[in-house]
Amino acid sequence: MDMVDISASIAGQKLQSCLFNAAGAHCVTRGELFDLGKSRAGLILSKSCTLEPRKGNPEPRYKDLPYGSINSMGLPNQGYLFYGKIAKELKQHFSKPYFVSVSGLSFEDNLTIIEHLSQIKEIDALELNLSCPNIPGKPQVGYDFEQTEKLLDAVCKITEMRKKPLGLKLPPYFDFVHFEQMAEIIQRYPVKFVTCVNSIGNALFIDPEEEQVVIKPKGGFGGIGGYYVKPTALANVRKFYELLGNRIQIIGCGGVKTGIDAFEHILAGASAVQIATALVQEGPGCFARIEEELKEFMERKGYEKIEDFRGRLKVMD
Ligand code: DHB
Numbered sequence: 001m002d003m004v005d006i007s008a009s010i011a012g013q014k015l016q017s018c019l020f021n022a023a024g025a026h027c028v029t030r031g032e033l034f035d036l037g038k039s040r041a042g043l044i045l046s047k048s049c050t051l052e053p054r055k056g057n058p059e060p061r062y063k064d065l066p067y068g069s070i071n072s073m074g075l076p077n078q079g080y081l082f083y084g085k086i087a088k089e090l091k092q093h094f095s096k097p098y099f100v101s102v103s104g105l106s107f108e109d110n111l112t113i114i115e116h117l118s119q120i121k122e123i124d125a126l127e128l129n130l131s132c133p134n135i136p137g138k139p140q141v142g143y144d145f146e147q148t149e150k151l152l153d154a155v156c157k158i159t160e161m162r163k164k165p166l167g168l169k170l171p172p173y174f175d176f177v178h179f180e181q182m183a184e185i186i187q188r189y190p191v192k193f194v195t196c197v198n199s200i201g202n203a204l205f206i207d208p209e210e211e212q213v214v215i216k217p218k219g220g221f222g223g224i225g226g227y228y229v230k231p232t233a234l235a236n237v238r239k240f241y242e243l244l245g246n247r248i249q250i251i252g253c254g255g256v257k258t259g260i261d262a263f264e265h266i267l268a269g270a271s272a273v274q275i276a277t278a279l280v281q282e283g284p285g286c287f288a289r290i291e292e293e294l295k296e297f298m299e300r301k302g303y304e305k306i307e308d309f310r311g312r313l314k315v316m317d
Contacts, residue, residue: 004295011165011192013097015042022276023101037094039284048103053079057217068226072217087122097124103132118162125165131198142171167193183243193249196236199223226277230255241269259293269311
């Protein structure tokens with residue numbers, strides 16, 4: 001099994017393991033980021049940051065569910081300056097890439113944040129979160145193709161000038177026309193990777209005994225993660241791999257709890273795999289466990305490295 005190699009390369013950065021945290025999961029505080037550094041995660045990704053530090057929504061704002069999780073965290077984070085400042089310290093302690101997730105609350109906030117973070121050499125790439133709440137009355141940016149184009153236009157001018165690799169965190173799409181419209185926009189910009197998918201938004205979980213919702217914010221509505229989203233996540237990885245895979249890397253995210261779940265994402269086309277719900281439920285020890293499970297499954301299949309099977313999903317004729 002030690003002959004099995006699950007290393008990966010994302011945006012020109014070498015990852016000893018293709019498995020790492022999704023933005024939001026165990027990556028808000030200094031302590032959590034250090035936990036990821038000490039774990040088997042192949043990369044450290046920060047919580048999505050805003051201009052100002054935020055406490056987030058009232059609790060309970062996250063709940064474990066039978067097959068995953070629901071959350072409406074409300075972007076609790078320490079502000080973009082913190083995630084910039086900690087980059088040097090993380091690099092002194094850990095030899096793995098550090099990416100910062102950016103989720104400004106407005107167009108202008110995103111540009112301010114990216115202008116600053118693009119100039120920090122210890123940040124290896126930025127993951128711009130297009131699933132972020134933006135202007136009230138408008139859909140999230142990733143569901144508004146005009147807003148997406150306008151934001152990418154401005155952001156890429158900055159990241160190109162500063163030579164900072166840029167990736168996009170995408171919401172799940174459910175219609176082939178939407179996949180094609182989004183891919184058509186993305187392919188016109190120097191985007192290095194797309195991460196598919198963020199949580200399925202504004203779902204509702206009900207406790208029938210209590211006749212009540214399970215999280216406090218937004219009347220109980222929240223983003224769903226875990227096994228509820230896995231088939232949707234795989235569909236998004238596969239479709240964007242078909243549409244963009246020869247020029248842009250795909251990072252899979254959604255419903256990865258076991259090594260075989262990670263294998264399926266890679267088979268669909270993912271070059272690396274993020275983990276959120278399982279990380280929140282199990283802690284950073286999940287990376288070593290899932291790594292061992294993935295290596296064992298690859299060994300059984302006769303694969304030595306992830307490029308041996310990445311994207312090679314079979315369809316029926
Ligand atoms: C939050 C949730 C998300 O799905 C996201 O992309 C950004 C922030 C949150 O509620 O904190």
